[in-house]
Structure formats: C-alpha cells, structure tokens
Amino acid sequence: MSRYVARRLGFLILTVILTSIVIFGVVQVLPGDVARVILGREAGQAAIEHLRDELGLNLPVPVRYLNWITAFLRGAWGDSFSLRIPVLPLVARRLQNSLILAAVALGISVPLSVGLGVLAGLRQDSLLDNAVSIGSLALVGLPEFVTGLVLIQVFALGLGLLPASSSLAGGSGLSEIVPQLILPALTATLVLLGYLARLTRAQVIEESGKPYVRTAALKGLPRRAVVLRHILRNALLPTVTIVAISFGWLLSGLIVVEAVFNYPGLGSLLVFAVSRRDLPVIQAIGMLAVVGYALANLSADLLYAALNPRIRLE
C-alpha cells in the first residue's frame, strides 16, 4: 500500500511540474507586451524598458521559469499587475470563498444525488426511476448559466426570497452570508446532481445483475443486507471517485456560476485577471487549479484503492 501511495505521489508531482511549465509557457507566448499593458499606450519606450528589467522580462526563458517557480514555492507570488497589491492574500481570500461554495454544493448534491440514484437503480422502471432518469437527463443538458438565471428569475426577482447578487458585500455575519450562498450553491448542485444520480443509478443496476448478488440473495439474506453489504459496497466505488474528482472540477468549474452571481471567488477573479492580462494572478490561479485537481484525483485514487481489495494488495 505504501508503495502504491508513493507511486501515486510521484505521478502527482510530475504532473504538477509539467503543467507548471505549460502554464508558464502559455503566459509567455500570449501576444502583447506586459509592460505596455501595465503602463498603457502612451508610455515611452524608456519607461517600458525599465519596467521590463524590473519585472525580469528580459532574462532568458528557462531562468525566468526557475525564478518564477522557486519564488512561487516560497510563497512569493508577486504583486498583481493591475491591482498593485500582493497576489497571495488576494487569491487566498478568493480561494476561501470558492471552497465554501464548493463545499456547500457538494454537501447538498452528493447525498441527494447518490440517494436518488440508489433508489432509482433499485426500483428500475418504477415511477420514481423514470422521474429521476428524465429529471437528471434534463439537468445534465442544461448549462449552469441557464439554471442560474432561471433560479434568479424565480427566487430573487419573482418571489423576492433571496438576493440576486451574491457579492458578499455588506457585513460578514452568518445571517448575511448564508442567503447569498443559497442560489449559487443550488446552481452548482443542480449541475452535479444530474451527473451523479445517473452514474449511481447505472452502477446500481449493473451490480444488481451480477452473479454474486444472486448468490447473496439465494443465501436467504434479508433484502437490506443484500443491498447494503453486496450491491452498494460495489456500486458506490466509482461514485466515490467521481465525487472526489468533481471537487477538483468544481474549483475551476465554478467560473460561470460565480460570474452569474457576481460571487467573489477564484473564478470571477480569473475572469477579471484574464481581461487585464494580469499574469501573476493568472499564473497563481492556474497553479492552484492544477494542484487542486491533482489532489482531488489523488484522493480519488487512494480512496478507490482503500475501498477496493483488488487494488489494495498490489
């Protein structure tokens, strides 16, 4: 097992290094001169050259990569070009907001979708199953900006129950924050819900038809034991990994949701940074997304290995 963990960790580090090169490279090849972007069209050539020196933009590319990555690892993420404030605290605050939103979305969608999927799968072709199947298919097809706008239309503009914007402005008390979280979290939930419910349902149906389930039933076990100990134990294996992976997906996938609700998370910051060509911020968010995704994948793999004896012993 420890060899397995070590191997997976090795892969993770390799992945992060390779993608960091890609992130660095992409930012390098983006057209346009950063110094000119910062200083504006009217700046003189001398001022631009000076700034290029200051920013280290005149050094050879490999040196710049090494400088950047070592500084990054030390926590020196530099200053935002456009906001002129340190990147680290800015990104950290936004990350925290995004994590809260992601956690709430997962907290609602996972139990709900797995529960619905299991019920639908166990009662294949029942009314409940048909409802879940059709509903989840519709949700999978709807992009989050549509569901988000529909929710705003109904709950904020129509019924006036919840705020349409979730900018977290004005107070940080729980009573102010929670209402603002509901609609964006619900939007993210609905996106995941369809996918997870369908996956769970399919897994439950597939496992239920396997010969070992027949063996278990024909032992004379109560239905509950057959479902819990035999069907779900195997059917939920892939679901567990999908949940872990979707956490990584949520981090970057919240971009649209955050934009729709004007929610101050990493996603909206990224949109802002890209429009301003704010390289340090883009790189920092890019790296965070890579590490987050890689960690989510790693935990998915480890969780799967821990739950699946056929992998555990290798």
Place this chain on the structure above:
Amino acid sequence: MTPGPSHIPLLEVESLTVAYAGAGRLLDAVREVSLIIHEGETYGLVGESGSGKTTLALSVMRYLPRSAVIRQGRILLGGSDLLALDAKAMRTIWGQQIAFVPQDPYSSLNPSMRIGEQLSEAIRADGIDRRAARERALDLLADVHLPDPPLIAESYPHQISGGMRQRVLIAMAVSREPKLLVMDEPTTGLDTTTQATILDLIRDLIRKRRTSVLYVSHNLGVVAQVCDRVAVLYAGELLEDAPAVRLYARPLHPYTQGLLDSVPRLGQNKRRISLRAVAGRPPSPGDTRSGCVFMARCPLAIELCKEAPALIQADKGHDTRCHRWKEIESGSADPRQPARAKAGRVQSPVTGPEVLALLDVEVHYPIRRSLADMVSRRARQVRAVNGVSLSIRRGLALGLVGESGSGKTTLATAIMGLVERTGGEMRLLGKLLPSRIARRDAATLARMQMIFQDVDESFVPTMSIAEIVRRPLIRLGGSRADEASPKVIGLLEAVHLPPEYADRLPVQLSGGERQRVAIARALASKPDLLVADEPVSSLDVSVQASVLNLLNDIQAERDSGLIFISHDLAVIGYISDVVAVIYLGRLMQVAPADEVFDPPYHPYTEALLSAIPLIDPKGLQERIRLEGDTPSPVEIPSGCPFHTRCPRFLGEVCVTVDPPEQRTASGGLIRCHIPLDALQEAQRRVFHFSFPVEGSD
C-alpha cells in the same frame, strides 16, 4: 454404494411452463415439464444450450429474470407450493431449504468481501452469534477440503483459484443444511483435473448429508458420474427420464441416443470408428413448433410424429417422449445415424512428408508491473512455451492437449506468427519460417491457416459469408475476382453448407454453421497446414461430432497437416494420429493416438485420464487426483515442472534435474525420471467402460 434414494418425494415439478417476453410475444423456454426428486436423490438434467435447463433450475429457485413468466404449473417442495410464496417468504426457503451452487465461480462471490464474512453472514441468518458463525465457517471450509481455512477466510475471492472459489460456493450452499441443492453446471469452466476433485467433493458431501440434488449440466460424463437419475431436456421439453444406469445403457429416445453417440469415448479413434452426428441444427426459441420437437432432426421421424408425443412410461421409472420407443426397445428401429465409412487410409504416424517442424521452440514474454520495473528492466517473464520440438506430417493430425495455462494456444499463435517466438526454429516444408507474420510472404501465409476457438468473435459481423470466404481466395489463393464466386460456393459445399448461405450474415447462422464457415475460410488458400484451436469447445454436444467428422474428412481428402488443440483428451484421442500432452509449456508425452490410452503413461497423462468423467455410470476408473493448481508460468518449478503435483514423485532428482526424454518402441516420447519399464509395471490402464465401446479395444 451407500443406500440409494428413498421413495419420499421432496421436489415435485408439475407441468411447468416458463416463457420469456420477447419480440412482442411470449416464447416458451420450458414447456410442461414434470419431474420428481426423491429424498437423497441426485437428479441430473442434461441439455444443450437453449434447452431450458437453467430456466428450469432458476424456476425451482424462484429466481427468474424479470422478463420470465411462469405460465402454468406447480413446484412443490415437501408438499407445499413454492409458486404461492412471495419474495419475503422465499427468503426463509433460500439457503435453509433449497440452496444454489452457481456456474461461474469467478463472478459469483462478492469481490470486495472476505471469504469468511461471505460464508458466515449466511450462517448468521439463523440467529447464530458472530463468533460461533466464524467457527462454523472455518469448519465448513475444512469440510470442503480447503487447505488452511483461517487463511482462506481472511482472503478476498480474487486471491484464490477458481477451483477453490467453487469449493467456497459449495461450502456456502451446504452451510445451513438445506434439503435440496440446485447445482447449475458447477464444474463448467474448471480444468479437468480440478473438475475431478470438485466432483469427488460433491459426491462425498451429498452421500454424507443425504441431500437431494438437482444437477444441471451439458456434460454427459459429469452427469453419469454424479447422478442417480437423469432427464434429458431438449427445446424446453423433457424427452427422457430414467435411472442413470438405464439411460446410458439403453436410451429409448432417438435424441438421447444421438447425444451419447456424438461424443467420443476415451480410447476411441477415428481409424476404428466414425462419430455418428445428430443431423441439423438445434431449434431456436422463436421457432414455431407442432408435433415432436425433435422431429426435424430425428432419423426415425414418420408421419405420426407430426402429433406431439406424450411422456410415456416405457418401463418402471423410465419415461420417454417418443412414438416409436417400443420399436427402439425391441431393436426393430435403430435411431442411430448410419455409421459413416471410416476415414481413409491408415498411415503410420511417423512417416509421410513433413509439413511443419518445430525445434526447441520457446515463447517468453515480459510482464512489466511498475514504472520501477520498466526503468530497471527487471521485467519478469511469462515462460509460456519452453523447448517444444514436434513434427507435423502430411495427412496426419497432431493433437495437442493441455489444461489452461499449459501454453497450447500460445504455441499455436507462435506457429501462425501472431506472437513472436523467442527461441528455437520452425520450418514449413523445409524452409525456415520467420518468427513474425509481418515478415512472412503471401505464399507462406497461404500455406498455413488457423481456425479459432471463438466462433462468435472471429468474423466481421457486417461481412456476408461470401465476402468472408472470398477474401482469402483472392488475397492468398490467387483467384481473380470474377472466378472467386463459384469457388466460394464450392468451398461452402465442401463444408456441407447450402449455397444460399453465401448471402447471409454470421449472426444468422448457428454456432456449428459458423465454425463450418471458419473451416471454409481456412481452406480457401489450399493450405498445407491447418491449425485448429479448440474448434469444437464452444459448440453444443450434438453438433460437435459433425464438425469433427468434417475436419477429419477434409484433412484426409486434402492431405494437409493438422494441429488440433483441445483440453479434452477424449476429443484429442479421437481426431489425432499423434497426441502431444503439454504442461507448463513443455511436452510431457508424445504418443501415437492408439498408445496414449495404455501404460506406460507419463504420470501427468495418467492423472488427466483418471480425471475425465467417463460417459458410463458403471465405468471403472483409477482415482488419481492432483493436488493444488497448475503453477504460474512466471514461476515454473525447477527440474521437472510437474514435480510439485506429481503423484509418482521420486524425490530430489525430480526437483533438481531436468527429466530425460525416454523413447518408446513406437517412437513416442515420455519425459520422466521413472524408467519406462518401471512405469509400465506400476501402472494399469486407468479406465474401463462397463460395456464394450464401439471402435475401442
């Protein structure tokens, strides 16, 4: 024998009809079947695929798929009707009154639960506490002769072999002392030597516990070895039902007779006998039927057979569903197909021009398990074929027999160039044969052709039969496109398929017909060598014989060499001129076909022959059983590879020294440390039929 079955009925199936919903109507899978299993009786149900035997078994379990409908009938267990019970009530029957042993040990255990847990959860259903259940589980594992029960209990299913898993499933089934066991092909898919030990176990358990058994199988030998009474199912109908000894000795239904005739007995060879195949193809469930279900294939069919016959009691305890059973019994009508002329010339197996020569052929391939292995190049090797030398001669068939993991298929694919050989050389008609198929020219490819095991997977499903056969005609056979079509028809005729089959697709053909197309395709380039890898293993018993006879005729006619690979020593013994026995990639014995069934044997051959269930309930067989499973070809034992399981193990010399190749008088070969005369003295003929078997001595 222990006291036979009692006369108290335990299970009574009365006029049961089960159908499946399909294509907008109900198709009967089981039709008006009635049977009685008495207390302590082992009742065999024999049938080919599609006969409805599994449907019948699952009906008794009340565990049919959702698409199945029980249209009529009653299933009484100890007098009370199981069909009246709901799912909840059945849970008190399952395990406790009736238990099930499934066919596939690989998928029938929960992959993520320890064996001990799976076993004890069944016991705990009776309200026994956790500790006591664990103890009981360990006892049960010991009862089914599993070594080291505590270790097995802690294992997951994937960590133990198929044979061991089947023992666990049997332990699970008997754990709550049920009155009736339903066994659905419990040894199918296991190696012959493993099957023999499982059958021993089943016999012992049911005798000791006096349990009644419904034993479902397609294998006439297995049923003969375990069952007191045997019923034959065909197209959902029970055609004959009799005490086992009677059924095998004096069958009163033409189909039963046909089945018994179409499997070669151990010791029968094509030189002395031709198998009598059952004509035609088995009916499919959608076929409309009236009259006798077997009429279309029956050699005795007359006008009267258009009226469906009833199951008639011919003798006490012997029922048959045939209008003409009296004539069959008196001998005035013979349901057996006319015996065919035996295959042509008898040629000495060691003479004749050589088609293919193998010299010390070796096939090893690396397995890389991790990145670290890849970097250090410390790859371990699967040593699939190790130093095989053989000679295949024109007009003769070499039978290669071995269990799974013996390397027989790897050797065949290496001959065809589909896997690379790593040592030795091969010569085709005296010319060195390049290792890889890519380096062989078209003329070489044309000279050797292969027939594959899996008839369902070896064709492109969208190509018509004509296209399938035409391609090699043009590519390898040198035919021009315009002259190919008549040749396609000619080839179809050669394999006894009507010309109108040319336009059909593979799915429209039965398994046996598809294998004929595979043979026609292989013949298109007029090869000098045919390699057939388990060509009849996936076919039903009643069609196997006709494919075997066809291969036999074609090979004799065309004077080509044939390598016939199988795990079934009776089939190999029948079709071959020379038999080669392979174990862990080494030839243990090579012998002319008429010698391989008599001592001296290689100890492995001896064990194999003893493990084959004789198609004769009163036949006698030496009981030689192999311990454990075939070792992995990654870790081949030193010295003689068979020494870890050899029942005639000598000692140190077998572990350290590679055994010598001893030559027999007829030019055969036995690779063993025991001198031939000592083997001859120690061994007796391993098997004897209770009745004279046609064509054997």
